[in-house]
Amino acid sequence: MEQDNISQDVTSQLLFTNQVAETLDGIVEKLEPISVHVLVDANTASFVLPRLQAESEVIRNAQIIQTGGAGDMHKNLNTLSGIWQKLSDDGATRRSLLINVGGGVITDMGAFAAATFKRGIPFVNIPTTLLGAVDASVGGKTGINFNTLKNEVGLFADAEVVIISTTFFRTLSSQEMLSGYAEMLKHAMLTSREMTDRLLRYDVTTYEPDSLLKLLKESVNVKCGYVKEDPNDLGKRQSLNLGHTFGHAFEELALERRSPISHGYAVAFGMVCALVLSHMKEGFPSERLHTYADYVRHHYGVFAIRCNDYDRLLQFMAHDKKNAAADGLTFTLLKDEGKPVTGINVSADDVKAALDIYCDLLM
Ligand code: GLY
Numbered sequence: 001m002e003q004d005n006i007s008q009d010v011t012s013q014l015l016f017t018n019q020v021a022e023t024l025d026g027i028v029e030k031l032e033p034i035s036v037h038v039l040v041d042a043n044t045a046s047f048v049l050p051r052l053q054a055e056s057e058v059i060r061n062a063q064i065i066q067t068g069g070a071g072d073m074h075k076n077l078n079t080l081s082g083i084w085q086k087l088s089d090d091g092a093t094r095r096s097l098l099i100n101v102g103g104g105v106i107t108d109m110g111a112f113a114a115a116t117f118k119r120g121i122p123f124v125n126i127p128t129t130l131l132g133a134v135d136a137s138v139g140g141k142t143g144i145n146f147n148t149l150k151n152e153v154g155l156f157a158d159a160e161v162v163i164i165s166t167t168f169f170r171t172l173s174s175q176e177m178l179s180g181y182a183e184m185l186k187h188a189m190l191t192s193r194e195m196t197d198r199l200l201r202y203d204v205t206t207y208e209p210d211s212l213l214k215l216l217k218e219s220v221n222v223k224c225g226y227v228k229e230d231p232n233d234l235g236k237r238q239s240l241n242l243g244h245t246f247g248h249a250f251e252e253l254a255l256e257r258r259s260p261i262s263h264g265y266a267v268a269f270g271m272v273c274a275l276v277l278s279h280m281k282e283g284f285p286s287e288r289l290h291t292y293a294d295y296v297r298h299h300y301g302v303f304a305i306r307c308n309d310y311d312r313l314l315q316f317m318a319h320d321k322k323n324a325a326a327d328g329l330t331f332t333l334l335k336d337e338g339k340p341v342t343g344i345n346v347s348a349d350d351v352k353a354a355l356d357i358y359c360d361l362l363m
Contacts, residue, residue, distance in 0.1 A: 012138070012140075012159040012160060012161055013160070013161045013162075014161075014162045014164060014220060015027075015161060015163050016164050016165075016220075017165055018165050018166060018209055018210070020052070020055075020056075020126065021056035021059070023163055024058055024059070024126070025057055028058040031097060034093060035062075035091065035092060035093070035096040036059075036063070036097050036099065037087060037090060037092055037096060037098050038052075038064050038101060039067070039098060039099070039101065039113070040064065040065070040066050040101050041069065041071075041103075041105065041106050042066070042067070042070045043128075045064075047171055048128050052101065058099075062099065063086075065083055065090075072145065072150075075108065075109050076146070079109060079144075080112065080113055080144050083113040092118075094118045094119070094120070097121070097124065098110060098114040098117075098121060098122070099123070099126060100123060100125050100126065101126045101128060102129075102132070103131065104129070104131060104135065104263075107127055107132055108151070109142075109143075111142035111157055111159060112143050112154055115142055123157075123160065124159055124160055124161050124163065125137040125163070127162070127164060127168075129176060130184075131176070131179050131183060131262075131264050133216060133220070134184050134187070134219050134223070135183045137162050138164075139223060139224075140156040140157055140158045140227065141154065141156060141233075142154050142156070142157050156231065156232060164213075164216060164220065165213070166209040169209070177204045177207075178205065178265070178299055179262040180204075181264070182243075182264040182265065182268040183219075184199060184215065184216070185268070185271070186242050187219045187223060188222075189271070189292075189334060189337050190240070191337070191338055192338040193337040193338070195218070199215070200291070202215065226239055235342070240332075242271060242274055242332045242333075242340060243274045244270060244320075245270070245320055245329070245331055246270035246271075246273040247263070247268075247271070248266065248317075249270075249313045249314075249317045250270060250303050250305075250313070251266040253316065265303070268299075268300045269296065269300065272358050272362060273358045274331065274334075275289045276361075277331060278335070280350060280354065281344060282344070284334050284335065284336060285336065288336075288337065289361075296362065297361070297362050302363050304363060305355065305359065310351075310355055314348055314351060314352075317329055317351070328346070329346050329348070330342075
């Protein structure tokens with residue numbers, strides 16, 4: 001597939017290509033940094049870096065910064081400090097370039113490290129997971145977790161370029177692909193019934209890099225539309241929160257049970273609840289709710305909850321920073337596919353009713 005790009009007014013240039021090394025070498029030649037530093041975690045150090053080093057002159061000659069481990073628990077001040085330290089030890093200056101190669105943890109944290117080191121050095125994101133490609137690496141949100149709160153400290157900063165490729169997904173499990181696909185389904189529902197149906201028919205677990213790259217580009221484009229309109233996430237961009245208030249609460253409950261679930265799975269389940277609420281409050285069509293719930297049950301299974309979890313879930317929702325309203329819980333809902341509404345106030349009783357229906361639909 002040919003390289004294709006979207007240049008946005010307010011965020012990074014996005015390049016969609018399956019010729020990553022060639023594309024990266026061309027970009028770095030134009031940026032002319034005085035040194036190049038590559039951030040990887042344990043996974044990308046083993047599975048991605050050797051290939052990039054073989055194919056890209058830039059990566060071959062770069063200084064490597066490897067974080068201690070992979071996963072969200074490493075997205076903290078300690079790891080961030082290690083990145084700053086290594087940039088400093090390796091002589092990085094404001095004219096150096098940091099290339100973040102990894103999933104959302106690496107692109108969020110690397111971007112934050114770059115945006116703060118010496119008051120900001122340029123960075124490039126190369127997401128290596130579907131979840132990272134469709135969401136985390138795009139849109140300028142950077143940061144780390146702090147005091148057990150996710151993304152508590154951070155800032156908005158745009159990568160020079162985000163290189164999005166499906167070639168990295170060859171080694172991902174079906175679960176990792178489905179996790180990213182939940183965010184693509186969300187983008188489709190925010191857009192149209194036609195796009196949702198097309199995605200519901202597509203099998204993301206059968207690795208097909210070119211067709212997936214095309215769908216991914218369309219999906220990222222949806223996110224870019226919201227980011228362009230509301231880069232600082234104060235209004236319209238909150239549409240992208242569809243399914244996330246329930247989703248984050250499920251993620252936190254799962255953590256508390258010491259049986260974590262991935263962000264994408266939590267979002268897939270959370271969207272079932274959001275569509276139930278959408279039906280109750282905004283008249284979202286019931287047959288479309290059933291179509292989506294059937295898809296989720298078949299592909300994602302269920303996150304099992306019982307009535308005595310409801311109060312805990314409501315507590316998690318009340319603490320969600322995206323959900324801060326003086327007078328109760330607010331949600332992004334859909335009037336229909338392609339018709340999101342944000343900031344909808346919902347009572348605790350309605351949330352409990354939605355959770356009851358979620359259980360009926362999936363369990
Ligand atoms: N992940 C949603 C956003 O970037 O706004």
